[in-house]
Amino acid sequence: MRLLNLLTAVYLIITLLAVIIGGYFIYRKLVSEIDFELGKELERQIEAYAERISNGVSPSALESDRLQITELAFDLKEEGLVLSDTIAYHDPLNREEKQLKASKSFKIGNTHYRISYYNLVVEAEDITETVVYTMALVFLIQIAFIVFFFRNISNRILRPFHSTLQKIRNFDFRANEPLLFEDTKISEFDQLNGFLEKMTQKLLVDYRQIKEFSENISHEIQTPTAVVSGKLENLLNSEITEEQAVLIYAAYQNNERIHRIVKSLGLLAKLENEEFKASTKIDVSEILTKNIEILSELITLSELKFQSDISPSVFVNIHPSVAEIMFSNLLSNAIKHNFKGGWIKISLVTHQLIISNSGEALKQEPIELMERFKKESKHIESVGLGLAIVNQICKTYGFRFCYAVDKDNIHTMTIDF
Amino acid sequence: MKVLLVEDNQEMILNIIKYLSQEGIICEVAENLFEAQDKILSYEYDCILLDLTLPDGNGLGLLNSIKGLESKPNVLIISAKNSLEDKLQGLDLGADDYLPKPFHLAELLARIKAIYRRTKLGGTEVLKFEEIEVEYQNLKASVHGKPLDLTKKEFDLLVFLITNKNRVLGKNAIAQHLWGDYTDNLSNFDFVYQHIKNLRKKISEGGGHDYLSTVYGIGYKFGPIQS
Structure with a gap:
C-alpha cells in the first residue's frame, strides 16, 4: 500500500x-x-x-x-x-x-x-434527514479537498523521498559511484539521505576490498600450490613405502582440489566483474561441436549413448573462452552425473540449447545445485562450482538458465540465449 | 639439453631442478629479469622456462631480447597468472608454449621435450625404449619393428609414459596431459585406466613386455621390469 x-x-x-x-x-x-x-x-x-x-x-x-x-x-x-x-x-x-x-x-x-x-x-x-444530508455534504467536500489539495501537496512533500527510492533502486556496485542527494529542506529526509550516502560509500569500499581480496587470493595461492604439488611429485618418486605413498597422494590430490577451487572462484570473480566483454556475436555451434569432439571419447568410455542435433551457425553474443567453459561444464556434468548405459541428448537451435541426460534422482532441489559449493556427488575431486559457473555466465550475458529433473530422473538443462 | 629457468620462487626452483636433473637436463637459474638478460647473452640454451611475475618486471619483456639472439632458444612460459591475454601475448611475442601454474612436473618435462623435438629436431627423432619405438612425425609406434595400431590418445599416452619413464605418474597428471582442463570437472579417472588397459593390451599383443606397473593404486610407472 x-x-x-x-x-x-x-x-x-x-x-x-x-x-x-x-x-x-x-x-x-x-x-x-x-x-x-x-x-x-x-x-x-x-x-x-x-x-x-x-x-x-x-x-x-x-x-x-x-x-x-x-x-x-x-x-x-x-x-x-x-x-x-x-x-x-x-x-x-x-x-x-x-x-x-x-x-x-x-x-x-x-x-x-x-x-x-x-x-x-x-x-x-x-431532522435526521437534514443532519445526515448536511454532514454527508460536508464529508464529500472534505474528500474533494483531500483528493485535490492534500494529495497534491503531500505528493510534492514526498517527492524527495520518491527520488531517494529511485536512486536506491538504480544503485549499482559495478558503477562504483556512491549515492549523492540534493538538499531537501526537510530534516528527516536529509537525515535519511545523509545516512544513505555514508552507507553506500562504506558499501563500495567494502565491496572493492572483497573484490580485491578474491582476485589476489586466487592469484597468490597459485604459486604455493604449485610449490606443494612439485614437492609431493618429487617425494612420490623417492624411496617410499606404500603407506607413505598413499598419504602423499592424498595430500597431492587435495592440493589439486585447492587449485581447482581457487581457479573456479577466480573465474567467477572475473565473470562478476564482467571482464569478458563479448564484442561480437560468435558461432557457438562451432564451439559446441569442437567441445563434443573432445569429450566424445569420454562419452564412449563411460558407455553412454549420445545423440546431438546441432543447427549450424547459431550466433550468440558471448566471449569465446566463456562459451567453451560453459559448454564444457554442461557436458562434463551430463557425463559425470550419469550411469553406465545411460544417454545424453543435445539440441542447439537459434536462441536455445537443451542438454538432457539420464541420471540419478537428486537429493536436493535442482536450483540449489546452481549455488556455489552445492554438490550431489561424493567424489573428492568434485568441487561443486560447475553449475554455479554456468549460472554466473548466464547472468552475466543475460541468458535464461533452467535446470530441471523430472519424475523419470531425466535431467534437463536449458539455456535461452 | 640445457635449460635456463627464470623464476624467483626458491622452492619452485628446487622442485623443477630436482625433477629435470634426474632426466639429465642441465638446469641453470636466473632469479630476475636482469640476471636472465645477462645469461641469455652469455650462454646458449635449448630452452628457457620463463615466469612472468618477476621482481624487476614482467617476464614478457625478455621475449624481445630472445628474438634478437642468433641461436634462438625455445621459450616455455610458466605463469601463475593464467590470464588469456598473457597467454596470447606471450605466444605472439614468440614463446613456444604456455603452462599455467600449478603444473605437474611430469607435464613440464613432457612439454619441454615436445617443444625441443618439434623445433630443434624437426620432429624426426625416434624415441626408443627397449623394444618399443616411437616416431613422432608420423605418429607411429612399433614393437620389435612391428607397427602398433594406436589411437591418437594412446599414442600421446605412450609418449608421455616414455618421456617420464621410471617416474610415478599420478592419475590426475595423466588425465591432465591427455584431456587438459576438460578433466577439471570430471572426477572419474576410470578414463585413464581404460586407456592404460588398452595400451598394455596392444603392446603385449605386439609381442612387447609389460613395462607398466601400478603404483599403490595411486598411479602408474613405466620402466624396466624388475624381477
Missing part, C-alpha cells in the same frame, strides 16, 4: 468518525432548539388567548381542536409554562400525530383558567 493512500484512508476514517459524532450533537442541539422555539411560540399563542379571555371573549367560543381551556380551582397557584409531548388527533391530516402541548394557567377576573395549546412538532426523521 502506498504511504499516501494509507494516510488518505486514515484521514478519511478519522474525518468520518468526527462527522458522525458531530452529527449526533448537532442533531440533539437542533431538536432541543426547535422544541424551545416551538414552546416560545405556543406560549405566545396561549398568552394571546388569555388576553382575549380577559377582554371578555367567552372561553367556549375560542375552543378548537388545538386549544383546550379548562377551569381550575381558584385557590390553586397559577401554573407556569409546561411543555409536553402528546399524541393527539390532528384534523388537517386526519390522523393521530405526535404533537407538542403547551399549557399555562391564568387567573382572569375570579376564574382560574388552564389554557393548553397543541401544535405539530417537527418530526425527528426530518
Whole structure:
C-alpha cells in the first residue's frame, strides 16, 4: 500500500468518525432548539388567548381542536409554562400525530383558567434527514479537498523521498559511484539521505576490498600450490613405502582440489566483474561441436549413448573462452552425473540449447545445485562450482538458465540465449 | 639439453631442478629479469622456462631480447597468472608454449621435450625404449619393428609414459596431459585406466613386455621390469 493512500484512508476514517459524532450533537442541539422555539411560540399563542379571555371573549367560543381551556380551582397557584409531548388527533391530516402541548394557567377576573395549546412538532426523521444530508455534504467536500489539495501537496512533500527510492533502486556496485542527494529542506529526509550516502560509500569500499581480496587470493595461492604439488611429485618418486605413498597422494590430490577451487572462484570473480566483454556475436555451434569432439571419447568410455542435433551457425553474443567453459561444464556434468548405459541428448537451435541426460534422482532441489559449493556427488575431486559457473555466465550475458529433473530422473538443462 | 629457468620462487626452483636433473637436463637459474638478460647473452640454451611475475618486471619483456639472439632458444612460459591475454601475448611475442601454474612436473618435462623435438629436431627423432619405438612425425609406434595400431590418445599416452619413464605418474597428471582442463570437472579417472588397459593390451599383443606397473593404486610407472 502506498504511504499516501494509507494516510488518505486514515484521514478519511478519522474525518468520518468526527462527522458522525458531530452529527449526533448537532442533531440533539437542533431538536432541543426547535422544541424551545416551538414552546416560545405556543406560549405566545396561549398568552394571546388569555388576553382575549380577559377582554371578555367567552372561553367556549375560542375552543378548537388545538386549544383546550379548562377551569381550575381558584385557590390553586397559577401554573407556569409546561411543555409536553402528546399524541393527539390532528384534523388537517386526519390522523393521530405526535404533537407538542403547551399549557399555562391564568387567573382572569375570579376564574382560574388552564389554557393548553397543541401544535405539530417537527418530526425527528426530518431532522435526521437534514443532519445526515448536511454532514454527508460536508464529508464529500472534505474528500474533494483531500483528493485535490492534500494529495497534491503531500505528493510534492514526498517527492524527495520518491527520488531517494529511485536512486536506491538504480544503485549499482559495478558503477562504483556512491549515492549523492540534493538538499531537501526537510530534516528527516536529509537525515535519511545523509545516512544513505555514508552507507553506500562504506558499501563500495567494502565491496572493492572483497573484490580485491578474491582476485589476489586466487592469484597468490597459485604459486604455493604449485610449490606443494612439485614437492609431493618429487617425494612420490623417492624411496617410499606404500603407506607413505598413499598419504602423499592424498595430500597431492587435495592440493589439486585447492587449485581447482581457487581457479573456479577466480573465474567467477572475473565473470562478476564482467571482464569478458563479448564484442561480437560468435558461432557457438562451432564451439559446441569442437567441445563434443573432445569429450566424445569420454562419452564412449563411460558407455553412454549420445545423440546431438546441432543447427549450424547459431550466433550468440558471448566471449569465446566463456562459451567453451560453459559448454564444457554442461557436458562434463551430463557425463559425470550419469550411469553406465545411460544417454545424453543435445539440441542447439537459434536462441536455445537443451542438454538432457539420464541420471540419478537428486537429493536436493535442482536450483540449489546452481549455488556455489552445492554438490550431489561424493567424489573428492568434485568441487561443486560447475553449475554455479554456468549460472554466473548466464547472468552475466543475460541468458535464461533452467535446470530441471523430472519424475523419470531425466535431467534437463536449458539455456535461452 | 640445457635449460635456463627464470623464476624467483626458491622452492619452485628446487622442485623443477630436482625433477629435470634426474632426466639429465642441465638446469641453470636466473632469479630476475636482469640476471636472465645477462645469461641469455652469455650462454646458449635449448630452452628457457620463463615466469612472468618477476621482481624487476614482467617476464614478457625478455621475449624481445630472445628474438634478437642468433641461436634462438625455445621459450616455455610458466605463469601463475593464467590470464588469456598473457597467454596470447606471450605466444605472439614468440614463446613456444604456455603452462599455467600449478603444473605437474611430469607435464613440464613432457612439454619441454615436445617443444625441443618439434623445433630443434624437426620432429624426426625416434624415441626408443627397449623394444618399443616411437616416431613422432608420423605418429607411429612399433614393437620389435612391428607397427602398433594406436589411437591418437594412446599414442600421446605412450609418449608421455616414455618421456617420464621410471617416474610415478599420478592419475590426475595423466588425465591432465591427455584431456587438459576438460578433466577439471570430471572426477572419474576410470578414463585413464581404460586407456592404460588398452595400451598394455596392444603392446603385449605386439609381442612387447609389460613395462607398466601400478603404483599403490595411486598411479602408474613405466620402466624396466624388475624381477
